[in-house]
Amino acid sequence: MNGNLKKPITVSGGNANQTFEVGDATTYAPVTLDFPGTATVNGAMTVATTAGDHPNLATSTLDPTKSVNRYWSIANSGTGFTSYNPTVNFVAGDVDAGATPANFRIQRFAGGTWSTSTAGTRTASSTQATGLTGVGDLAVAEQAATNFTITASAGANGTISPAGSLTVASGGSQAFTVTPNAGHQVADVLRECAARRAVSA
Secondary structure (H helix, E strand, O other): OEOOEEEEEOOEOOEEEEEEOOEOOOOEOOEEEEEOOOEEEOEEEEEEEEEOOOOOHHHOOEEEEEEEEEEEEEEEEEOEEOOEEEEEEOOHHHEOOOOOHHHEEEEEEEOOEEEOOEEEEEEOOEEEEEOEOOOEEEEEEEEOOOEEEEEEOOOOOEEEEOOEEEEEEOOOOOOOEEEEOOOOOOOOEEEOOEEEEOOOO
């Protein structure tokens, strides 16, 4: 279905499940919505998918360079639920070069705000989120790396290399060389204004 697809959500014993056979002119990218004991009132959902990154993806904590180049829009018509688990499907041509589908996460955009989710089952062509509590636009990508700034400087009678401000990714490392001037030795090394240990020259 190229466009908006509206289908009923029928509750049975608190459970509901519906697949939306959506896509665009060239790509089939269906969505399954699962309500595992979390649905309360019959209603309907409308789903569509749009090719290209979400226009607000840069304001999320996802990495736009390691994303699925499409997003899915979900609207609710009267369905009562506490949470649901969406699974979105995509094709290899939608995936950025260098992206790893096993690391994909779904974030939901609604009311101008991104919400994170818990990752469910992930395959090379699908990604699931669990425990979503609202509808909106769903985007898929790897989590953007968290970077830290380290500022290194030396006191009198010595040098540190590299010096100045450096950016280090979360989980990464940075080596420094501390060199005392002639006739001096390193007394100690400070990190975050706390003495770590004495270092012998």
